[in-house]
Amino acid sequence: MKKGKMIILSGPSGSGKTTISHCLLSKFTELKFSVSCTTRSIRNNEIHGKDYYFLSVNSFVSKIKKHQFAEWEEVYPKLFYGTLKDEIFKIWKSNKHILVDIDVKGGINLKQQYPNNSLSIFIMVNSIKILKKRLFTRSFFEKNNKTNINVRLNKARKENSYAKLFDFILFNIDLYQTKKEAIHIVSNFIHGK
Numbered sequence: 001m002k003k004g005k006m007i008i009l010s011g012p013s014g015s016g017k018t019t020i021s022h023c024l025l026s027k028f029t030e031l032k033f034s035v036s037c038t039t040r041s042i043r044n045n046e047i048h049g050k051d052y053y054f055l056s057v058n059s060f061v062s063k064i065k066k067h068q069f070a071e072w073e074e075v076y077p078k079l080f081y082g083t084l085k086d087e088i089f090k091i092w093k094s095n096k097h098i099l100v101d102i103d104v105k106g107g108i109n110l111k112q113q114y115p116n117n118s119l120s121i122f123i124m125v126n127s128i129k130i131l132k133k134r135l136f137t138r139s140f141f142e143k144n145n146k147t148n149i150n151v152r153l154n155k156a157r158k159e160n161s162y163a164k165l166f167d168f169i170l171f172n173i174d175l176y177q178t179k180k181e182a183i184h185i186v187s188n189f190i191h192g193k
């Protein structure tokens with residue numbers, strides 16, 4: 001493989017990042033999911049090293065001081081998320097391209113770190129009504145509460161205004177069409193067209 005590339009999938013909560021990530025990972029064997037670090041507690045169904053690297057606050061802060069993160073954020077006091085440079089190089093070394101599923105701020109930061117070999121895609125649901133419906137449906141399975149959803153919707157309004165900073169805006173209305181378009185864009189990018 002030539003130089004490793006990076007696909008950055010960003011968008012508000014519920015916009016479809018996980019859904020599109022799974023689609024792309026199953027379609028392109030040359031893509032590998034980048035596992036992020038977090039200081040939040042591990043949930044029952046999660047696996048360390050697969051869903052996230054679960055770190056203590058001390059360990060996370062020590063890695064920040066050693067400049068080991070390509071990007072990191074403190075979302076709430078002591079709740080950190082970040083992408084390790086080592087994770088990125090490990091994937092490129094294994095001759096794969098990287099797929100990152102990341103929030104909007106993180107996506108913008110990562111694009112700035114790797115401007116020449118990355119493609120940043122903003123997944124947009126421009127109807128707050130539709131986004132609300134999706135978050136409600138998902139919360140039924142996840143036991144999220146309504147307050148949590150309202151916080152996410154308010155954040156989504158703000159995040160949508162950053163879409164123009166991305167290389168591509170992918171409107172996720174009809175899922176079949178969105179997947180088709182995502183495959184098309186990513187195929188062109190990794191196959192160098």
Ligand SMILES: Nc1ncnc2c1ncn2[C@@H]1O[C@H](COP(=O)(O)OP(=O)(O)OP(=O)(O)O)[C@@H](O)[C@H]1O
Pocket residue numbers: 011012013014015016017018019020134135137138172173174175176178
């Ligand atoms: N085009 C679509 N039409 C209908 N439902 C959709 C569509 N795209 C995604 N969904 C559904 O919307 C919900 C949110 O999607 P998903 O979990 O992929 O979002 P996300 O951006 O990864 O959210 P988060 O950042 O909170 O993890 C899921 O239940 C998913 O099945």
